[in-house]
Amino acid sequence: MVERTGDGAQTDGRSTRWDEHRAQRQGELVDGAVALIEEEGAHFRMQRLAERMGLPRSVLYRHFKDRASLDELIRRRVVESFVQRMEPTLTFEGTIEESVHRVVGAHLDWVSQHPRLYAYMGIAEHSMGDGSLVADTKSAIALTLGERFGDVLKALGVPKVPVRSVAVGIVGFVDTAVNQWMRDPEPEQSEDELRAMLCRSVWAVLDSTLRSVGVELSPQQRVSDLERLAAAQG
Incomplete structure (x- = not known):
């Protein structure tokens, strides 16, 4: 479904919903990382986060550009x-x-x-x-x-x-x-x-x-x- 914005531009409603889903999922992963740090310390491995969230490690990197970007989001949450x-x-x-x-x-x-x-x-x-x-x-x-x-x-x-x-x-x-x-x-x-x-x-x-x-x-x-x-x- 295509939606028209106030300035005449068109946006795909499905794209917007997907962006919202990605943001929500990213937030859940950051929360999981914060909880992991609370339990195990600052130097956690991505594999441990993947295991905690029940995801393949490759899926984690679909939500973050790299480890540095994940660290920055975690630090912001903290x-x-x-x-x-x-x-x-x-x-x-x-x-x-x-x-x-x-x-x-x-x-x-x-x-x-x-x-x-x-x-x-x-x-x-x-x-x-x-x-x-x-x-x-x-x-x-x-x-x-x-x-x-x-x-x-x-x-x-x-x-x-x-x-x-x-x-x-x-x-x-x-x-x-x-x-x-x-x-x-x-x-x-x-x-x-x-x-x-x-x-x-x-x-x-x-x-x-x-x-x-x-x-x-x-x-x-x-x-x-x-x-x-x-x-x-x-």
Whole structure:
């Protein structure tokens, strides 16, 4: 069946349905690969994926240009999972301390729950700004935090501070520390100790940054109270 589009071009309905089927099947194969990585680790063989999905290996390559294209789609799916876990935490609800614990905790919780997916992302191989998917994701999280932190400071009438640089530094520090902890065969800290150390360190950076512009806040201060105070003073 031929369908006419708005611009006068004609498309074959069967072709469209086949494209949709291919996209759905490709998604199922990517999901299967993600599950395989969770179970067996990052260095899986295509034959194992074929066996898992009940397909000849040759059929897999009909859905992907090559192994590199499959890896890229897997990495995108893993990054989506990570971002979905992080996004709800990128707020300043509650106290400053609670906000820090929420963001750091979400990062560490996801890594602890998905250690093999974290390894697959190749975190240690990608620095912020190198143009890779993983690096861009870290940069986006850092910039989001920077913007929200900057909005709070602006509401308080705080002089200009390098919030983006501070946010990028914090995200890079947390990410590198967690990555090293995951790779260490004999970690020098427990997960709870690592979590506490990261939260203390993040607050120390924020506190130092604020003091440099003459602002002293308690980590128990509620951000919403600060915003209301700034509005009343304005």
